[in-house]
Amino acid sequence: MEQLPISCTVLSGARTQPVSNMSQRLWDLIPAAYLVAIAAFWGLSPKWLVEAPWTLIAVSSLITLSVLGLEWLNERHVGWRMNRREFLTDLFYVVLGATAISWASMKLAEDPLKAAKASLGISTEWAMHLPFLLQVAMVILVIEFGQYWMHRLMHNSTPFWLTHAPHHHITQLNAAKGYVGNPIELFLISLSLLALFDLPPAAVFCGLNILSAVSTFAHANLRADPPKFYSLIFTTIRHHSLHHSTDYESTRCNYANSLILLDRLFGTYREGEASVVGQDDLRRLSIREQFLFPFQPAIARVRERKRAGRDASIQAIN
Numbered sequence: 001m002e003q004l005p006i007s008c009t010v011l012s013g014a015r016t017q018p019v020s021n022m023s024q025r026l027w028d029l030i031p032a033a034y035l036v037a038i039a040a041f042w043g044l045s046p047k048w049l050v051e052a053p054w055t056l057i058a059v060s061s062l063i064t065l066s067v068l069g070l071e072w073l074n075e076r077h078v079g080w081r082m083n084r085r086e087f088l089t090d091l092f093y094v095v096l097g098a099t100a101i102s103w104a105s106m107k108l109a110e111d112p113l114k115a116a117k118a119s120l121g122i123s124t125e126w127a128m129h130l131p132f133l134l135q136v137a138m139v140i141l142v143i144e145f146g147q148y149w150m151h152r153l154m155h156n157s158t159p160f161w162l163t164h165a166p167h168h169h170i171t172q173l174n175a176a177k178g179y180v181g182n183p184i185e186l187f188l189i190s191l192s193l194l195a196l197f198d199l200p201p202a203a204v205f206c207g208l209n210i211l212s213a214v215s216t217f218a219h220a221n222l223r224a225d226p227p228k229f230y231s232l233i234f235t236t237i238r239h240h241s242l243h244h245s246t247d248y249e250s251t252r253c254n255y256a257n258s259l260i261l262l263d264r265l266f267g268t269y270r271e272g273e274a275s276v277v278g279q280d281d282l283r284r285l286s287i288r289e290q291f292l293f294p295f296q297p298a299i300a301r302v303r304e305r306k307r308a309g310r311d312a313s314i315q316a317i318n
């Protein structure tokens with residue numbers, strides 16, 4: 001992997017006028033305001049709204065679309081500016097995540113886990129009686145704990161890395177980039193033990209939306225740097241851009257998708273920021289290349305064997 005210096009410079013030529021210090025401070029509070037709004041929505045909504053099948057999809061879409069809109073108003077780096085090709089790729093992965101990946105995760109992981117829980121007679125009824133915010137915190141912690149270790153494994157084991165590398169080949173960060181990656185990786189990172197706990201749907205949906213909002217802001221081309229009370233606990237764009245940097249050692253830190261507190265606890269936290277993101281020669285992968293990436297070593301071996309076979313027959317003819 002090529003080693004390049006990490007740049008923390010803000011590129012010039014921003015589309016938007018520079019904002020005043022006062023107004024920038026308000027921008028910096030936006031991620032935290034989203035989390036409060038999400039908690040208030042799920043905590044205060046009537047049961048029918050919480051359980052309507054479209055509510056979670058509508059709120060999730062609103063989070064992603066609104067942050068994409070904010071990128072236009074106060075962009076972080078010109079080099080990360082959204083264009084048609086990036087938008088269509090991101091859209092493809094958002095739809096893939098909401099359909100095939102979540103279906104596979106439900107059928108291959110969640111449902112078997114629920115069945116095992118029922119047959120073993122495991123009950124966590126106590127969790128149903130916790131205060132709402134504590135239930136939400138539990139959802140966040142259980143999911144993020146699994147994601148942290150899965151992500152760390154992906155950076156430390158070649159077969160797992162091959163599935164995760166396409167996510168690191170993205171050459172710019174935007175609100176929906178957290179959804180972009182090889183489908184095997186997207187499935188693996190979706191695994192969690194949450195199905196073992198008895199929790200009300202409102203707390204589960206609230207936790208999921210908070211995780212996706214944090215991850216969305218951590219990937220967004222948005223000039224919003226949350227204050228300490230947020231960045232001590234939640235992953236920000238500074239933390240995550242460093243994880244996406246071109247410097248190999250810097251990619252081996254800040255593994256938490258949303259709960260940077262875990263990196264602080266497990267000794268993988270690193271301070272910093274990057275404006276240049278990507279892998280090797282900074283070549284952007286197409287969707288096809290992202291899908292085939294984990295199989296590249298096998299494809300190369302087959303090609304090599306075919307080439308050797310061809311060379312042998314040519315030599316035999318001669």
Ligand SMILES: [Zn+2]
Pocket residue numbers: 151155164168243
């Ligand atoms: Zn990574």
Ligand SMILES: [Zn+2]
Pocket residue numbers: 167177178219240244
């Ligand atoms: Zn990322």
